[in-house]
Structure formats: C-alpha cells, structure tokens
Amino acid sequence: MSEEKKANRLIHESSPYLLQHAYNPVDWYPWGEEALQKAKELDKPIIVSIGYAACHWCHVMEHQSFEQENIAAAMNEHFICIKVDREERPDVDAIYMDALHAMGVQGGWPLNVFLNPEAKPFYGGTYFPAQQWLGLLQNVADAYKKSRQELDKSAEQFASHLNASELAKYGLQESNFHVREEDFRLMGYNLSTRFDKKLGGLGQAPKFPMPSTYLFLLRYYSHTHDQTALNQLNLTLREMAYGGIYDQMGGGFSRYSVDAEWLVPHFEKMLYDNGQLVSLYAQAYQVTKEPLYKGVVMETIAFVERELMSPEGGFYSSLDADSEGEEGKFYTFTKAELQELLEEEEPLFSKYYHVTAAGNFEHGRNILNRRISDEKFVQENQLAMEVLQEMKAGWKEKLMEARAQRIRPGLDDKILLSWNALMLKGLADAFYVFGEKQLLTLTLQNAEFLVKQMLVNGKLYHNYKAGKPTIDGFLEDYALLIQALIRVYEITFEEKWLQQAKTLADYTLTHFYDEQEKLFFFTDNSSEKLIARKKEITDNVVPASNSVMATNLHFLGLYFDEEHYQQLSNDMLSKVKDLVIKEPSHMSNWASLYFYKLKPTAEVAIVGEKAAAKRAELSLFFLPNMLLLGTQNQSQLALLHDKVPVNGDTTIYVCYNKTCQLPVYTVAEALEQLKNHQKDQKKFPDL
Known part of the structure; x- marks a missing residue:
C-alpha cells in the first residue's frame, strides 16, 4: 500500500484549481508575501505556474510533472514554487502573460514563468512534457548560479517592458475626437x-x-x-x-x-x-x-x-x-449506447444529430450536432413538426437521464x-x-x-x-x-x-x-x-x-x-x-x-401606472442606442423630474440631449418619433 500523501500549503486555499494541487509533492505556495519574502531570504529563483480548474493541459502537466517525486524534488531544491489560479488573480496572470509575449512565446495555459527574487521574469513557457520540464529546471538552476548577472539584467528589461504605456505599445497618439x-x-x-x-x-x-x-x-x-x-x-x-x-x-x-x-x-x-x-x-x-x-x-x-x-x-x-x-x-455517445437508450427511434435520432457507428470523435464516440433546420428535416423525412418536437423532447429526457448516471466533469x-x-x-x-x-x-x-x-x-x-x-x-x-x-x-x-x-x-x-x-x-x-x-x-x-x-x-x-x-x-x-x-x-x-x-442616444421615459407594460411592448423592438427610464409615480432622477402622466394616462416621452418631443400614449407613436428622428439625423456633426 502506498504511503499516504502529505498536503502542501495549498490545502488552506479556497480555489478548486489550487486545491487540485494540494497533495502534489511540490512544495507549492499560493501567491502572496510569504512566498515572495522566502525567495528573497533564500535568494532562490521563483517558478510561477498559472492555470485554472477547467484547463485540460494544466491537468496533463500536473499528472506528468507536478505529481512526480523526482521532478518535485528538483523544483523544491532549486526554486520557490508558486501556484496561481488565473481566474482568481487575473492581475498576476496579465503581467506574466505579457512577459511571455515579450519573450516571443505564444501565450496559453498552463503558464510557467521563472522570476528572480524581486518577482521580475527572465524566462517562461506554457506546457512542457515531463522530461523537457526536468531538463529546463536543471538548466535554469545552473544559469541562475553561473550567470546571475545576465539573468537579472534580462529580468530588468522585461520589467521595464511590462511598465511601458499600453497606448505606446499600440502606437496610439493623442488625437482630437471626431465620430464620423x-x-x-x-x-x-x-x-x-x-x-x-x-x-x-x-x-x-x-x-x-x-x-x-x-x-x-x-x-x-x-x-x-x-x-x-x-x-x-x-x-x-x-x-x-x-x-x-x-x-x-x-x-x-x-x-x-x-x-x-x-x-x-x-x-x-x-x-x-x-x-x-x-x-x-x-x-x-x-x-x-x-x-x-x-x-x-x-x-x-x-x-x-x-x-x-x-x-x-x-x-x-x-x-x-x-x-x-x-x-x-460526459457529453458524447456511441451508436450502440444510443440504440440501447432510444430503441426504434435511434435511426431517426442519429439522422437528426449525425451519429455514425464509427463516431466523429475519439473512441468511436459521437459529438451530437445538427446541419439543417427543423423545417427542412421534417420535409425531408415526411414528419409533422409536432411529432418531431415531441420526439426531440423525449430524446433529450432519456439522454439527460443517462448522463445523470455518469461521473460528472469537475465543478x-x-x-x-x-x-x-x-x-x-x-x-x-x-x-x-x-x-x-x-x-x-x-x-x-x-x-x-x-x-x-x-x-x-x-x-x-x-x-x-x-x-x-x-x-x-x-x-x-x-x-x-x-x-x-x-x-x-x-x-x-x-x-x-x-x-x-x-x-x-x-x-x-x-x-x-x-x-x-x-x-x-x-x-x-x-x-x-x-x-x-x-x-x-x-x-x-x-x-x-x-x-x-x-x-x-x-x-x-x-x-x-x-x-x-x-x-x-x-x-x-x-x-x-x-x-x-x-x-x-x-x-x-x-x-x-x-x-x-x-448619433444622439435616445432618452425614452415611461411614466404612469402601466410603465412596466409599455416597457414590455417596447422590448419587442431592437433599439440599441436607447436609454430607458420609468416610474409609476415619482422619481429621484433628474431626467424624470418634469415628466408626469398626462391626463392620468401612462405617458411616453422621447427625448434627445434633454430636449423632448411631444408626449405620446402608445408605443407605436413613440417608435414613430424614434424613427423620424433617425431620418433627421442622416449626418451628425463631429463632437
């Protein structure tokens, strides 16, 4: 029986990604002052390894490298090792991903970056197979001992790049703003x-x-x-x-x-x-x-x-x-599994979702997909639309029930x-x-x-x-x-x-x-x-x-x-x-x-008892450049202060730049005002 695994510091973290690594033999630290201070005290370089819980290649590298005693021993001997959940710390991820790009490496996760004790990067990459990673660890450790000055110089240059203006990076100059x-x-x-x-x-x-x-x-x-x-x-x-x-x-x-x-x-x-x-x-x-x-x-x-x-x-x-x-x-099926689940309906299901005996994915499994509309499918297969919809609902119920019996993907x-x-x-x-x-x-x-x-x-x-x-x-x-x-x-x-x-x-x-x-x-x-x-x-x-x-x-x-x-x-x-x-x-x-x-953004205010109903009617139309306000009675908003229901009826005010058109009572009238204003705004002056 194998010896019980010992937990590292990540066991106290809340991130599922960090907790996945809590029983690695690597002496992981979470990102924080303790790890950064330890690197300074011991004058050791830092490995920052960044990933996230749903990352496939992050899991692969963990199994191939971070779970292996010999690789963990090399990491622990020569480095302070920090694990980062990029979703928890997008600020840390952004800095070291930018550094990787500056090194001429295409980004991705897992992101593995080597830093000096001041947290400045000097080398990095993404996924490394186990033997390549082990070799890299030794090479970096040797270089840190023998060529420290050059590595620190390189790290300063990357740190300088990281602090450069984002605007300068894209060659963006100050310009007068015009919309044309x-x-x-x-x-x-x-x-x-x-x-x-x-x-x-x-x-x-x-x-x-x-x-x-x-x-x-x-x-x-x-x-x-x-x-x-x-x-x-x-x-x-x-x-x-x-x-x-x-x-x-x-x-x-x-x-x-x-x-x-x-x-x-x-x-x-x-x-x-x-x-x-x-x-x-x-x-x-x-x-x-x-x-x-x-x-x-x-x-x-x-x-x-x-x-x-x-x-x-x-x-x-x-x-x-x-x-x-x-x-x-979890999501894919073999044709045999579908035959067992759907029996005589399987051929039609397989036609609809393009299932084959050979499969369109690994291990003879099928990723369900469609190619044509339901209208075309019923026409080609001489079905009534109601029959197809009823069958689809039944298929989904049976397959979701089958999926519920499977081991679920990690959450x-x-x-x-x-x-x-x-x-x-x-x-x-x-x-x-x-x-x-x-x-x-x-x-x-x-x-x-x-x-x-x-x-x-x-x-x-x-x-x-x-x-x-x-x-x-x-x-x-x-x-x-x-x-x-x-x-x-x-x-x-x-x-x-x-x-x-x-x-x-x-x-x-x-x-x-x-x-x-x-x-x-x-x-x-x-x-x-x-x-x-x-x-x-x-x-x-x-x-x-x-x-x-x-x-x-x-x-x-x-x-x-x-x-x-x-x-x-x-x-x-x-x-x-x-x-x-x-x-x-x-x-x-x-x-x-x-x-x-x-063009000016429309300010549409709906006031009165039926404000919610009028809003629901208005929502049938795509009006993306519109600011929508409303109240049944009173409001603290400046734009609604002078707007009241006329004659007690729910009233719609269509305004631009705080200038309102005549109040109206129906959504159709409001839409007409919006449409007419658009026509009048064929050319809008520069800001």
Missing part, C-alpha cells in the same frame, strides 16, 4: 475581411464565440441596414447553435471549437461565455424573431441554473472538459464577481426580450446576492467561496457589475440599482483612474502592488474593462446629467479610436461605443 460615418463604415468593412462566409465566425480554427464582435455587428446592421452584416451574424449564430460547441441535449456552450466547423469543442463550459451568449442570442432574436435563438437562450439559462447556480444565488465559474480522465466523455465552485455580472446582464437581457417571470426572479436573486455578499463597505471583492468574499475587486468586477446594474434598472425601474451603479463608478474614478493617460488601471490603488500596474485595452473573449467603463460612463452621464462622465467617455474612446477603426475584431466593444456616439 465613414470611419464607422470602415470598421464594418475591416471586420468583414475576417468573416468565414461559409462556416461563420472569424478566420479559421480554432474558433471562439467572441460575443462582443457579434453584438457590434447587430449594432452595425441596425445603423447601416447592411444585409451582409446580418447574414454573417445569422450564419455564425446558426452554425454555433447547430454545432458540437453547443450542448445539444443539456444547453450551454463550450469554450471554443478546435475546428472551423464548430463541431469538436474544447468541452469546458465557462460562465463568462454563457452569460454573454445569452445576451447575444436574445438581442439577435429581437432583430430576427428566429425561434432557434429563443431556444438557445432558454436552454442555456436552464443549464446555468441547473449546473452552475449556488444555493445562495451566485453562479459557479466553470465545468471541466474532462471526466474519468477523458475529454468530452469549479468559486464565485467570481465579473463573470457573475456577465451572467446577470444575460439574464436581464433575456427577461427584457422574452418577459418570462422566472427570468426576472433569477436576475434579482443574483443581483441581490452580488451586492449583499461581494460589496463590503463600498468596496467590491472579486471572489466568493465558503461564505466569504476574498481578493480585492479588479476593474473588470466594477465595470461589468455597473453595466449589469444599469440593465437591471431598465427591466425593473427600481432606482436603487442605478444609484448603486453610479456609486461604484465614482469609486473607480477615485481608485482606478489614471489622470495622465485618461484610462483606468486594472487594479485598485489600495490593493497589493505588483511589479507592474496594467491597463486592459483590447477586447477579447470578455470585453476589455476599459471599453466597458467608457460605455458605462456614456450612459451614466446621460442618466444623471453628468457631463463630466460623458467627457471622460469621449476622452477614453479618443485614445484608442485609431486602433478601433483598424482592428475592430480586437476592439469590438469599443466599436459598439463608437456606434452609441455616432
């Missing part, structure tokens, strides 16, 4: 050069959903009526919904597709993807009224509620890609504020569009949880686990929660949510804003000081916290008649405008902000 129609259309054109017009998405494999890109495309279409933009949007959303990246039985999206066809996913399911994709499909439904999109929204929310929701109302972070040591095993049960805020926004958008009461219940449950548990004495926290919040909030936490709370106000007309959003925005201006560059730092000025204080500018799978804050300031400036906020928003966009025009695929959320500034 031709620049906006150039963004659309530059984005279109990357379209995969056959399979949807951008570029080739691997393919990520990138929701903010398509949220911009929706706005681009609403302004230009360019059918090419809408066609690409519909192609992408349909192919993703039909593909293996979408869980055809249980709902919800995997992180990305390894191929160009959206067929074979990397099976981990992340909260941040699903929250944003709920928003995207809900808004796309407003434009297209495509039933497929509503189905995706409702099934994805059902998945999140079923598998990622905590009893307190927060949402957990992710589900692992692997179960029983195999990627995707990362930490609750991250920024990711929850994206899900909160998704829920609020879904309620706004579809009006189902359960969606409002979920929205308010999550919103109450976040402000009750993760906001302490006016300060947000990034992480919540085991009943307590930990880790100071980052800009992404503030920015994304502010964005979500504005939306929660719009679906409830409860002003506490909007006031909370403003209070948090004011906190960011005090603790995150850089007056010199007119952008926000990622970290709070009262938080731990690292070797660099970064700013997040480019939009990725999650929009950049600066682009979200600039958008928040635009809308809060209108809600609260704060010209200062508006000016800050303009200043921020002016800093990056050239890059937005040139590289919209990397700046798509900034591009959406450009859209909001291209």
